[in-house]
Amino acid sequence: MRLWTGVAAFLRERFPLEKMNLHDMVEKKTVPIHKLRWAYFLGGLTLLFFSILAVTGLIMLFYYEPTVSGAYDSVRYISHQVPGGSVIRNLHAWSSSCMIACVFLHLFTVFFMKAFVKPREITWLSGVILLFITFGFGFTGYLLPWHQVAVNATKVGLQSIGAIQDYLPGNFKDLPGQLIHVIQGGDSVGQATLSRFFVLHVVVLPVSILTLLGLHLLQIQFHGMSQGVDRPTGKSEAFFPDFIVNDLRVWAVFFVVMFIIALCIPFESLFGYPLLAPFDALGSTPDGIKPEWYFFFAYYPMELVPFWVILVATTVVGAVLFFTPWIFANTSRRTLRFLAFFAFLYLVVVTVFGEPITLLIKGH
Amino acid sequence: MFDLFFFGVLPYLALALCLVVGILRFTVKRFSYSSLSSQFLEHRTLFWASLPWHLGIFAVLLGHFAVFLFPGFFRALLADHRILLAFEATGLIAAFISLIGLALFTVRRVFSGRIQSVTTTMDLAVLVLLLLQVGLGILTATLQRWGSLWATGVLAPYFDSLFRLQPDLALVKDLPFIIKAHAVLAFVIVGLIPFSRLIHMVSLPFTYIPRRLQIVIWNFRRRKDLVERAALEDESRRQFLRGATGVGIGAVLIGVGTLDKVVPFFKGPDLTKEEREELLSLKVKKLKATAEQKALELERMQSETLFVANLKDLKRDSGTYFIDYQMSPGLAFLDAAGLPLLYSAKCPHLGCTVNNKAEGGLVVCPCHVSHFRVADGGRVDGPTPTGLRTIPHLLKDAKGALVTAPEAARLGEYQVFIAKGERS
Numbered sequence: 001m002r003l004w005t006g007v008a009a010f011l012r013e014r015f016p017l018e019k020m021n022l023h024d025m026v027e028k029k030t031v032p033i034h035k036l037r038w039a040y041f042l043g044g045l046t047l048l049f050f051s052i053l054a055v056t057g058l059i060m061l062f063y064y065e066p067t068v069s070g071a072y073d074s075v076r077y078i079s080h081q082v083p084g085g086s087v088i089r090n091l092h093a094w095s096s097s098c099m100i101a102c103v104f105l106h107l108f109t110v111f112f113m114k115a116f117v118k119p120r121e122i123t124w125l126s127g128v129i130l131l132f133i134t135f136g137f138g139f140t141g142y143l144l145p146w147h148q149v150a151v152n153a154t155k156v157g158l159q160s161i162g163a164i165q166d167y168l169p170g171n172f173k174d175l176p177g178q179l180i181h182v183i184q185g186g187d188s189v190g191q192a193t194l195s196r197f198f199v200l201h202v203v204v205l206p207v208s209i210l211t212l213l214g215l216h217l218l219q220i221q222f223h224g225m226s227q228g229v230d231r232p233t234g235k236s237e238a239f240f241p242d243f244i245v246n247d248l249r250v251w252a253v254f255f256v257v258m259f260i261i262a263l264c265i266p267f268e269s270l271f272g273y274p275l276l277a278p279f280d281a282l283g284s285t286p287d288g289i290k291p292e293w294y295f296f297f298a299y300y301p302m303e304l305v306p307f308w309v310i311l312v313a314t315t316v317v318g319a320v321l322f323f324t325p326w327i328f329a330n331t332s333r334r335t336l337r338f339l340a341f342f343a344f345l346y347l348v349v350v351t352v353f354g355e356p357i358t359l360l361i362k363g364h
Numbered sequence: 365m366f367d368l369f370f371f372g373v374l375p376y377l378a379l380a381l382c383l384v385v386g387i388l389r390f391t392v393k394r395f396s397y398s399s400l401s402s403q404f405l406e407h408r409t410l411f412w413a414s415l416p417w418h419l420g421i422f423a424v425l426l427g428h429f430a431v432f433l434f435p436g437f438f439r440a441l442l443a444d445h446r447i448l449l450a451f452e453a454t455g456l457i458a459a460f461i462s463l464i465g466l467a468l469f470t471v472r473r474v475f476s477g478r479i480q481s482v483t484t485t486m487d488l489a490v491l492v493l494l495l496l497q498v499g500l501g502i503l504t505a506t507l508q509r510w511g512s513l514w515a516t517g518v519l520a521p522y523f524d525s526l527f528r529l530q531p532d533l534a535l536v537k538d539l540p541f542i543i544k545a546h547a548v549l550a551f552v553i554v555g556l557i558p559f560s561r562l563i564h565m566v567s568l569p570f571t572y573i574p575r576r577l578q579i580v581i582w583n584f585r586r587r588k589d590l591v592e593r594a595a596l597e598d599e600s601r602r603q604f605l606r607g608a609t610g611v612g613i614g615a616v617l618i619g620v621g622t623l624d625k626v627v628p629f630f631k632g633p634d635l636t637k638e639e640r641e642e643l644l645s646l647k648v649k650k651l652k653a654t655a656e657q658k659a660l661e662l663e664r665m666q667s668e669t670l671f672v673a674n675l676k677d678l679k680r681d682s683g684t685y686f687i688d689y690q691m692s693p694g695l696a697f698l699d700a701a702g703l704p705l706l707y708s709a710k711c712p713h714l715g716c717t718v719n720n721k722a723e724g725g726l727v728v729c730p731c732h733v734s735h736f737r738v739a740d741g742g743r744v745d746g747p748t749p750t751g752l753r754t755i756p757h758l759l760k761d762a763k764g765a766l767v768t769a770p771e772a773a774r775l776g777e778y779q780v781f782i783a784k785g786e787r788s
Contacts, residue, residue, distance in 0.1 A: 062630065069650040077643070081635065083628035152716060156731060159714040166749075187690055278650075281657060284685070284693075284709075285716040287730045303732055303747060362733070 014122045016222055025221040029239035034229050039109035042102055043220075044247045045254060049099035050209070052258070053137075056092040057202065060085075064144070066198035068191045071146035072278040086266070087259075093267035094258060096138060100294040103134055104347065111324070112340040114333050115226035121325040123219040126212050128321050133209045138292055140201040143194065149275035152289040154197075155189050163307045230333055297347050300354035304361055370548045371522075372531045378555035385558035386566065399564035405478040413468035420462025424501070427455045431512050435520035442513050451512055456505050463498050470495065486560045493553055500546040508540055519547075664689050664784075669758060672696050672780040678704055680738070683720035683727065685709065689784055693717045694755055695727070696780060697738050703770065704759075704780045707741045707752040718752065758783055 019025060031040055063082060065074035078085040107127070110116060116124035143154045158180050165176045185192025225239075237243055268276055275286060291299050302310055320327060328336060350357075390397060403410055431438050442448040470491050473483050505511050518535055525532035536544065557563055635643070664670065664687075672686045673696055683695035693709040695718065709718045716731035726735045726744055734746025741752035758781040759767040767778060 059626075059629065069654040070647070073643070073646055073650060081633040081639070081643075083631075083633060084625045085629060087625075088629065152731070156714045156716065163714075188692065284719050285730050289716065289731050 013119050014219070014222075019222055026240050029221070029224050030236040031225045031239055031243040032227055032229075032232060033235040033237055034233045036109070036113060036228055039106075039113060039228065040225060040243075041247060041250045042106040042109055045250060046099055046102040046106055047213075048251045048254060049095045049102060049258075050213075052091055052095040052255070053099060054206065056088045056095070059088050060092065061202060066144070066194055068146065068194060071144060071194060075145045087262055090262035090265075090267055091258065094262050094265075096141065097267075097293070098254075098258065100134060100138060103131055104294075107131060108340045108344055112333065112337040113226060113228035114328070114331075114336055115228055116325045117226075117329055118325070120219065120223050120226060123216060123223070124325050125322065126216040126219065128324075130209060130212050130216060131321075133205055133212065135294070137201065137205050137209075138294060140197040140205065142292055143189075143197045144201065146194065146279050147276045148279050148286050149271060149289055151189055151279040152285050153291050154193070156289060157291060157295075158183060158189070160302065164311065167308055167311060293351055296351045296354045300350055300358050303358055367533050367537055370544070370551075371533055371536050374548065374551045374555075375526055375531070378551040381555045382557050386563065389558050389563065397563055397567045399561045400482070402479055402482055405482065406472060406476050409468055409472045409476070413465045413472060415465070416461045417465025417469060420458045420460070420465060421498075423458035424455060424462060427451070427458075427512070431515050432520050432523050435516035438512065439516040442510075442516075448510055448513060452505065452510055455512070456502065459498060459502050459505065463495075463502065466491070466495055466498060486556075490553075490556065490560045490562060493549065493556070497546065497549045497553060500542055500549060503542050504546050508543060660687055661691060664691065668784050669760075669781040670784075672704070672706065672757065672782055675702075675704060675759070675778040675780055676776045678780070681722045683709075683722065683738075685720060686782075688755060688782060694782075695720055695752075696757075697722070699739070702772070702775050704757050705738065705741075706755040706757045706780070706782065707736075708755060709752070711748055712750045712752070713746070713748040755782055757781065 031037070060078055063074055063078045063085070065071055075089070079089050080086070110124070110127070139154075139157060143150050161180055161183075162176045165173050168175060181187070183193070183196070184190070185196050237246075275288060277286075290296075298310070298314070301313075442451060472479055473487065473491060474480075508514075518539070522532060522535040525535070536547070539547075553562070557565070670686075670689070672694075673684050675698075678684060678696055678698040680698045680700075683697050686694045686696060688694040688708060690708075695707050695709040697705040697707075699705045707718075709720070710716075711718055711729040711731065711734060713729065713732055713734055716729050718727050718729045718736065720727065722738045725738050727738060728735050729746065729748065732747045734748035735744035736742065736748075736752050737744060741754050743749075743751040759770055759778045760781055761767050761774070761779075762777045770778065
C-alpha cells in the first residue's frame with residue numbers, strides 16, 4: 001500500500017497536471033542565459049534532423065520497394081533517375097548521421113549540466129529510450145538499400161548477438177540463436193529480414209519515437225529548463241517568442257548547411273565501390289564491411305577484447321544510463337564534467353581512430 | 365494620314381510640350397511642382413488608393429521601360445516560357461493593383477464633399493485618361509499576347525526610330541486598334557504632364573522610395589497629439605507592410621522553388637526508351653536470380669544429394685563456391701590426393717563468407733581477418749573461435765552410381781555431391 005502511494009506521489013510530482021495550460025507551459029517559461037546556453041539548442045537541433053528524416057523518408061517511400069529483387073534497383077532509381085531524388089536521399093543519409101551526432105552531444109551536455117535530477121528523471125529516461133530507438137533506426141535503415149555493405153554489416157551485427165551463447169548456462173544456450181532467428185525471420189538474412197526491418201524502420205520505430213518524443217517534450221514543458229550551471233547568472237530569456245525564434249534561427253542555419261552538403265557531397269562517396277554493389281548471396285563477402293560510424297564505439301572494441309568484456313561493459317553502461325538520475329543525484333557538476341569528458345574522448349578516439357588502433361594492436 | 369499624325373507628329377508634340385511647359389512651369393511657378401496633396405481633407409481612402417496605385421504603376425512602367433530599353437536581352441530571357449509567364453503575370457497583377465488604386469481615387473474625387481471643393485477639371489480629366497489607359501493596357505495584355513515578347517520586335521524598334529528622328533511608321537501601321545489606342549493615349553498623357561498634377565512625378569521621385577511616408581495634417585495645437593499618433597500608426601503600418609511583403613515574397617519563392625522540385629519528383633523521370641529497357645532488363649535479371657535462389661531452396665528440401673562440382677574442375681588454390689543444405693555458402697577445394705575438400709564458407713566468428721583464394725595454404729575471412737588452413741579447415745589466427753566446419757562429400761561416377769573406393773585413374777570422371785542431414 002505504501003509502495004503504491006509512493007508511486008502515485010512520484011508520478012504526481014513528475015506530471016503536475018495543474019500546470020497543463022498555455023500560461024504555465026509556454027508564456028511563463030524562461031530559458032537561462034549563461035555560457036553553456038548553446039547546449040539548450042541541441043535537443044531542438046535533434047528534432048530538426050528528425051523532421052528532415054521523417055519528411056525525406058516519407059517522400060522516398062513513394063518509390064522504395066522492400067523486396068530482395070527490387071530494393072537495390074529502386075534505391076538506384078531514386079538516386080539516379082527520379083528528379084531531385086538524389087538530394088532527398090542524400091538529405092536523409094546526412095541527416096541521420098547528424099541526428100545521431102546531435103543526440104550524443106545532447107546526452108553529454110544534459111549529463112554534465114546535471115539536468116537529469118529530480119523532478120526531471122522521466123525526461124532523462126525517455127531520452128535514453130529515444131537514444132536506443134535512434135540506434136534502432138540507424139541499424140534497420142542501413143539494411144534497406146540491400147547492397148553488399150548493408151546486408152553483410154547487418155549479418156555481422158545480428159551474429160554478434162549469437163556470441164552471447166557462450167556465457168549462458170546449458171538450457172539457455174539456444175536462446176540467442178532463436179532470437180536471431182526471430183529477428184531475421186529465417187536461417188539467414190533474406191526477404192523476411194528485409195520486410196521486418198522495413199516495417200520496423202517506417203512504422204514501428206516512428207510511432208514509438210513520436211510517442212516518446214511527446215512524453216519527452218511534455219516533461220520539458222512541465223518542468224522548464226534546468227539551470228545547468230552551479231552559479232546561475234540570473235539572466236534569462238522568454239521561451240516564447242525569444243528562445244523559439246533563436247531556435248528557429250539555429251534551425252535555419254543548420255538546414256541550409258545540411259542542404260548544401262546534401263547537394264554537393266553524396267553520402268555514398270564515403271564508401272568504396274564493391275561495398276555498394278548489389279548484394280550477392282552466392283559470392284564472397286567483400287573487404288571492409290563495417291557498420292555505420294556511430295556503431296564504431298562498440299564495433300572496434302569487439303574485435304580487440306574478449307567478448308565477455310564487451311558484454312559486461314555494455315550492461316554496465318546501459319544500467320548507468322538508465323539509473324543516472326539516481327546514481328549521480330549527489331555528484332557535483334565538476335565531477336560530471338570530468339566523467340563526460342572521458343566518455344566523450346573515448347567516443348571520439350574510437351570513432352575516428354578505431355581502424356588504425358585496431359590494426360596497430362593486431363599487428364597487421 | 366492618321367498614322368502620320370498620331371505616330372509621326374504627336375509623340376514629338378507631346379514630348380516638346382512636356383519639356384517646354386515643364387521647364388516654364390518650373391521657372392515661373394516653382395511651388396506648383398507637387399501633387400497638391402489633399403491628405404488633410406481625407407486620408408483613409410487616400411491610403412488605400414495612393415499606395416496600390418503608385419506601387420502598381422511603378423512596376424508596370426518599369427516593365428515597359430525595361431523591355432523598350434533592352435529588347436534583345438528580354439527577347440532572349442523571355443524565350444523561356446516559364447519566365448515569360450512569370451513576367452506577364454507580374455505585370456498583369458501590378459496593373460490590376462494600380463487599377464484598384466485608380467478606382468478608389470475616382471470614388472474619392474467624385475463622392476467626397478471636401479475633395480470635391482478642391483477638384484479641378486484637369487484632375488478629373490487625368491483620372492479618366494489614366495483609367496482608360498490602364499484599362500487598355502490590361503486589354504492589350506490579355507487579348508494581344510504576349511506583349512512583352514512582340515513589343516521587343518515592334519514597339520522597341522519604333523521608339524528607337526522616334527529617337528533617331530526618323531519615325532518608322534511601317535512598324536506600327538498594322539497594329540491592332542487597342543495597341544494603337546494605348547500608345548496614342550500614352551503620348552497624350554505625356555503631353556498633359558506639365559499641365560496637371562502629374563508633374564509631381566518629376567519632383568525627384570526617387571527619394572519617395574526610401575523616405576518615410578509624408579503625413580499632411582491640420583497644424584492646430586489641439587491636434588498635436590493626433591500628429592504624433594498618426595506618425596506612430598503610420599510607422600507601425602509601414603513596418604508591418606514591409607515585413608509582410610518580405611515574408612510574402614519569401615513564402616512565394618520558397619513555395620515555387622519547392623513545388624518546382626517536388627512535383628517532378630512525384631511525376632517521375634522522363635526516361636528514354638534505352639533507359640526504360642535497361643531498367644526493365646535489370647528487373648528481369650533480378651527476378652530471375654531470386655527465382656533461382658528459391659529453386660535452390662526447393663531443391664534442398666526435395667533431393668537427398670546435391671551436386672557440388674565435377675571433380676576435375678576443383679582446384680587446390682582456388683575454392684569453388686556452392687550452396688549447402690542450410691542455404692549458406694560452402695567452399696570446395698582439392699586435397700593433395702586429388703580428392704575433394706568441402707567446408708562451410710560461413711565464418712564461425714560472425715558469419716561472413718570466407719574468401720575462396722588460398723594463399724600459402726590459407727584462406728581468409730575478410731570481415732575480421734581470421735585465417736583458416738585449406739588442408740583441414742582449422743583456425744590459424746584471428747577472432748574466430750573455431751575452424752571452418754567440414755562438410756562430408758559423396759562421389760558419383762559418370763553413371764550416377766555411388767563411388768565407395770575412388771580409383772586414382774578415374775578421378776576425372778567423378779562428380780562431387782553432398783548428402784542431406786550430414787553435418788560434421
